[in-house]
Amino acid sequence: MYTPQTFLHKKIFGDYLHAVRPLQYRRQEWQELNRGRERSVRLILKALLGVPSAHQGEQEHAMWCFQFPQEGGHLVVHLHRGTVAELSASSEEQREITEAVDFLIDEVAQRLKQL
DSSP states (O other): OOOHHHHHTTEEOSOOGGGOEEOOTTHHHHHHHHTTOHHHHHHHHHHHHOSOSEEETTTTEEEEEEEETTTTEEEEEEEETTTEEEEEESOSSOHHHHHHHHHHHHHHHHHHHTO
16 A cells, blocks of 8 residues: 555655656546646646656656566656646556556546535
8 A cells, every 4th residue: 555655665766767668557537637738737746746856858847657576667747848847757567657657647536526
């Protein structure tokens, strides 16, 4: 069972965006969650995930990187062009990554309902 604290224990610092691909698992649901509420989702992610692991591009858009040691996978939450939050992972078939994505989507959805 994930909590924000257990999720943060998996955070690593550095730019791992080169090692991942856009995540297809629950992609449609994540896009629907973001549509029209990009700013709210961005603020929720910043509050939930804390200090960014790295910044990308000239504008230094934030990204949060997580490592799952049992299976060696990575999950990256990054702000595409600084506005839309995107999820990327090294592998979609890893149980740890799918559990983390499930937690993240459910937590963001729950916090959006509270607004």
